[in-house]
Amino acid sequence: MTALKGFAWVLIFQCAGEIIAQVVSGLWPGPVIGMLMLALALAWPPLREPVASAANALLPHLSLLFVPVGVGVLLHTDLIMLAGWTLLAVLTLSTWIGMVVTALVLRALWQRSSQGETDE
Amino acid sequence: MSDFVELWIYLSATPLFGLTASLSVYVMAHTLYSRLNQTPIANPVLWSVIVLAGILHLTRTPYQTYFSGAQFIHFLLGPAVVALAWPLWERRVELKKRAPALIVAAIAGGLAAALSAVVMGYVLGLPDEVLRSLAPKSVTAPVAMGVAERIGGIPALAAVFAVITGMIGALSAKYLFDRIGIHSPAVRGFALGTASHGIGAARAMQVHPDAGAYAGLALGIQVIVASLSLPLIARLF
Numbered sequence: 148m149t150a151l152k153g154f155a156w157v158l159i160f161q162c163a164g165e166i167i168a169q170v171v172s173g174l175w176p177g178p179v180i181g182m183l184m185l186a187l188a189l190a191w192p193p194l195r196e197p198v199a200s201a202a203n204a205l206l207p208h209l210s211l212l213f214v215p216v217g218v219g220v221l222l223h224t225d226l227i228m229l230a231g232w233t234l235l236a237v238l239t240l241s242t243w244i245g246m247v248v249t250a251l252v253l254r255a256l257w258q259r260s261s262q263g264e265t266d267e
Numbered sequence: 268m269s270d271f272v273e274l275w276i277y278l279s280a281t282p283l284f285g286l287t288a289s290l291s292v293y294v295m296a297h298t299l300y301s302r303l304n305q306t307p308i309a310n311p312v313l314w315s316v317i318v319l320a321g322i323l324h325l326t327r328t329p330y331q332t333y334f335s336g337a338q339f340i341h342f343l344l345g346p347a348v349v350a351l352a353w354p355l356w357e358r359r360v361e362l363k364k365r366a367p368a369l370i371v372a373a374i375a376g377g378l379a380a381a382l383s384a385v386v387m388g389y390v391l392g393l394p395d396e397v398l399r400s401l402a403p404k405s406v407t408a409p410v411a412m413g414v415a416e417r418i419g420g421i422p423a424l425a426a427v428f429a430v431i432t433g434m435i436g437a438l439s440a441k442y443l444f445d446r447i448g449i450h451s452p453a454v455r456g457f458a459l460g461t462a463s464h465g466i467g468a469a470r471a472m473q474v475h476p477d478a479g480a481y482a483g484l485a486l487g488i489q490v491i492v493a494s495l496s497l498p499l500i501a502r503l504f
Contacts, residue, residue, distance in 0.1 A: 244464030245380025
């Protein structure tokens with residue numbers, strides 16, 4: 148029941164996010180606005196246990212949620228084959244570049260801040 | 268035999284088929300993945316997708332028929348994005364302290380992934396709509412579709428690129444990080460979530476709790492960074 152209550156809250160925040168996205172037609176999609184509002188709303192204690200329970204039920208199965216889209220992708224190989232290996236190479240290299248840059252920047256910044264702490 | 272065929276035709280035309288097939292194939296793929304010590308190549312999304320596409324192809328089931336059932340799973344992507352509020356809230360203390368470094372790394376990594384893809388695509392002569400669909404590839408699929416639409420890309424193509432990017436990250440991150448000597452689970456998870464969104468985060472959550480938490484965090488930050496920055500950058504071109 149707690150998870151169900153949390154799921155209801157999640158849906159309410161998604162609805163609110165979608166409404167704001169429609170009305171403002173700003174930069175962010177509805178679920179993102181919903182996520183930000185929920186993150187702020189969690190300051191209100193009664194939300195925490197239900198939302199935690201819903202999130203812990205939903206998020207560990209995140210990979211399952213990508214299966215229907217993935218099947219669609221594989222069935223639309225014609226779309227990918229337009230550019231074929233070129234596109235796959237671009238996607239692979241840019242993903243590696245993104246991961247390496249993120250990891251190296253984060254490690255450098257954390258090392259600097261932890262050195263700063265020991266110096267003091 | 269003809270009874271069986273009739274029954275099959277009946278069942279495969281109802282939403283029940285797509286839902287049952289997705290869930291049972293995924294459960295089997297996930298069991299295998301666990302048995303193989305979660306080796307990246309046994310990724311449950313990858314193998315579920317391959318097996319399901321094979322089933323649809325062999326039984327000549329149209330994607331629309333499959334999706335009439337699978338949409339119930341697909342629908343949960345929206346609530347899952349909203350539910351990411353919880354890991355963000357849970358780590359709010361750590362987040363506040365590390366916020367500047369995380370935000371700088373997320374912006375640097377997210378832009379490096381998006382811009383390197385667009386620049387390489389441009390050099391290789393890919394069409395303009397394809398380049399605009401490539402830009403949001405490191406954001407979770409539903410957001411990538413929204414951003415692509417906004418910047419003049421093709422939403423379906425953006426979803427395709429986002430899913431492939433997620434798979435590439437989930438399959439190769441371990442080897443890449445081992446090679447460049449990144450060992451901290453938090454850093455590995457955050458980088459994987461930044462470049463490969465939900466599919467990368469799903470992999471990180473299975474490997475190490477810290478990696479999972481930071482990947483979820485990275486996914487959330489990337490949604491904000493990309494949906495704020497890409498439309499502004501795209502306006503320049």
